[in-house]
């Protein structure tokens with residue numbers, strides 16, 4: 019059985035014919051060929067597949083493609099705008115918040131929602147806020163810094179230094 | 186502050202340059218193996234054994250083959266026709282690709298299903314019916330050595346037991362003599378449990394065989410593409426797949442940590458199926474398969490002993506190890522070192538006698554002994570020595586920092602000959618520990634600890650002052666399957682002064698595209714932004730043994746510097762020719778040669794490079810390219826001083842790391858930002874085995890936590906906010922004085938954490954805690970020493 023669905027991804031309308039069991043992450047990666055959304059587990063534990071659905075972060079490995087019918091999806095490919103990189107993308111780069119980059123798209127999209135709900139999170143709030151996203155490389159210190167940096171940037175506040183404190 | 190020789194624009198060593206590779210990763214444009222899509226590509230899924238030890242009576246694929254879209258089901262019997270059902274491990278042991286009659290561990294590959302899409306492949310996998318006759322597995326390595334234990338590797342001719350190898354090092358008699366006369370001896374049995382690297386990207390490949398050209402392109406998650414090419418040629422050469430017909434491409438890798446060094450059966454099956462069908466085959470394992478079947482790290486049972494004087498002088502150590510390798514020795518050690526570099530376990534201390542012995546055994550667990558951000562058994566060794574040092578300090582009644590200070594090898598005693606045969610290159614252990622103690626406020630913490638104890642609150646301070654050994658290694662002693670462990674760099678500079686450099690290593694997140702460019706910028710004075718780095722394609726990169734065990738900077742980084750120096754020498758000749766002076770009259774400053782005493786007479790490196798193509802001296806070869814294969818004269822010996830402050834809840838036994846200070850000495854630093862990032866990540870992979878991670882098996886051979894639901898990779902909540910710093914003791918024998926850093930924090934952190942937790946509760950009678958130290962384990966130990974009142 020195949021089902022026709024329509025959804026908006028990064029501002030563009032797409033229609034697709036999918037099986038009822040097709041996962042949203044596979045629709046995005048395979049049918050739509052946007053491979054920035056990653057798969058890191060089979061138990062909804064890692065968050066590498068995180069996208070925004072109607073502005074809310076969600077693990078696209080745990081959502082059926084048919085559930086996304088009529089919804090608006092944002093993936094990492096849709097974060098930058100004509101004006102340039104999203105402050106989180108910039109913040110991750112400047113603060114060395116990525117090593118292998120595999121967790122990065124999901125981590126940034128999770129942080130988009132976090133900052134939307136709480137523009138000035140404390141370190142503790144950031145850590146709990148990204149607890150559904152695993153990173154095996156960075157040890158999280160710099161991810162926290164990157165999110166703090168983006169928070170400042172998004173509110174036109176004074177930007178924290180991006181020099182490493184490694185003396 | 187790190188002094189930089191080059192300007193910020195050139196961006197040589199010591200500059201915290203932002204990474205060149207980030208642009209693609211933050212925009213979703215990385216190219217990982219699962220992103221590779223080829224025309225006509227088929228998908229492979231793998232049927233796995235539910236039993237740890239069983240005979241295969243029958244495999245019935247009828248139902249699977251009836252599913253539309255299932256193309257084939259491949260079994261061991263199919264591969265046997267081509268003699269592809271077994272393969273060598275990197276330790277010259279043997280491993281099944283697919284079994285023909287017996288399975289040896291739970292989740293072992295039993296058959297492969299090939300289908301037109303990954304969902305159908307999974308349907309096919311569910312529909313393959315396998316008839317097993319289960320047998321009693323051997324799960325305990327000590328029981329594996331019982332004379333009446335079943336011989337697991339009966340496939341090996343003449344094998345009558347489960348023993349793999351015995352290894353020993355050091356002076357046994359001298360050590361025994363010291364032990365029998367010593368004032369004080371401490372002894373502890375400890376287990377370093379099985380853990381899994383669990384990089385967020387699992388393993389996988391796309392094998393694409395072109396029947397017309399008889400050529401294989403293999404996209405795969407490998408940290409060592411050249412070595413893999415050679416291994417494939419060794420395994421499949423007899424069917425016509427010889428080394429020049431194989432191209433291994435290692436695209437972006439989503440974390441490796443050593444788990445992507447071995448050849449897993451899935452890769453070989455994919456190659457075999459592509460070879461037989463001519464279609465590209467994609468195999469991507471899921472997380473549970475990755476955790477349950479891919480090679481594991483650790484699983485060392487260690488009996489550690491330390492002898493010394495009653496006033497706290499360490500005199501000798503003795504370690505005895507039983508290594509559980511699962512059903513095959515799949516370690517990625519240099520071949521002369523079956524237990525890796527475990528003999529570094531004499532640590533950072535000045536004493537003259539040590540003896541170490543290890544035996545390895547087979548059990549019905551998946552292949553073990555690979556890596557977890559350290560493959561060469563340094564972690565196990567450091568855990569043993571750092572735990573014993575603390576136990577010894579406690580026994581003689583000395584502060585563990587003080588005792589370490591008194592026993593450290595002194596800065597002026599390097600190079601230092603260790604009792605197990607190493608020549609430590611350099612170090613300043615006193616400076617490192619002092620810096621860590623100052624940063625954390627050691628003396629105040631000791632006072633606070635006593636105050637809190639009066640209130641019934643438990644605070645512990647734990648130290649680990651470790652010596653690492655990395656950069657394998659000198660060709661004389663180090664090889665993998667006979668291939669010497671040198672590494673390579675090739676630099677091509679274009680006429681306009683921009684360069685591309687290629688390497689035999691392969692970054693999995695370490696930032697090579699940035700750091701290698703900085704090394705070349707340092708030596709040649711070309712801005713690092715103008716140097717493009719490429720790795721991971723065996724058709725274009727020079728041969729190298731890959732990236733693991735913190736070897737890239739010590740080997741390939743050195744090769745980059747040496748190749749760049751060849752080019753600088755050439756540039757000097759061109760400069761002498763152009764300015765009509767002799768070479769001796771020239772001096773170098775990053776970016777240009779100038780005439781001594783007349784600095785206004787100079788030629789920039791860009792001018793000299795252009796001249797190499799347009800106006801080079803007669804008799805000189807044109808062009809501006811160099812290649813270097815670097816064979817290190819010695820290993821490098823990074824070190825670190827780590828201090829952990831842990832709080833233990835007196836009622837719930839909850840453990841919290843309040844602070845953690847890590848001072849690392851990795852010699853000269855190429856990029857402080859990246860070194861710090863490596864330390865952060867490594868520390869998190871240090872707290873993980875210390876407090877959270879362990880793969881647990883029951884007696885029947887079932888893995889009890891083989892998914893991300895129950896294998897506890899630390900999140901941002903469990904990870905403390907790491908405090909980091911450095912000291913610098915350059916490696917005297919290394920062209921740029923660098924030592925390597927990736928492994929250090931994973932090696933050094935666990936004993937600091939355990940020492941802190943033990944320290945928090947030592948006054949209640951706790952002497953040792955096994956990792957991972959969980960609240961429940963701690964509760965049981967405290968109960969055993971009578972801390973919890975039964976009736977309460």
Ligand code: FES
Nearest residue numbers: 058059064065079
């Ligand atoms: S892939 Fe791990 S949570 Fe979705």
Ligand code: FES
Nearest residue numbers: 117121153154155
């Ligand atoms: S950067 Fe590698 S998993 Fe986060």
